[in-house]
Amino acid sequence: MQCSLVPFWTERLEKTEMVARQVSQRGGTIYCKNNGDRVKISGRAVLYSIADIFIN
Numbered sequence: 001m002q003c004s005l006v007p008f009w010t011e012r013l014e015k016t017e018m019v020a021r022q023v024s025q026r027g028g029t030i031y032c033k034n035n036g037d038r039v040k041i042s043g044r045a046v047l048y049s050i051a052d053i054f055i056n
Helices: 002-013
Strands: 017-022 028-035 038-043
Touching: 002 017, 002 028, 002 038
Parallel strands: none
Antiparallel strands: 017 028, 028 038
């Protein structure tokens, strides 16, 4: 989601770096930087699922 929202908001706010906060019981903070054709995202992650994907 942030990969599409960061370019949108950085253009309107005239910033290249933003901080997003998940306001919920689990919470979280991510740091986003718009690098032209790429968005860099950093922060802490928590494993919540493990799965196998089979592609035919």
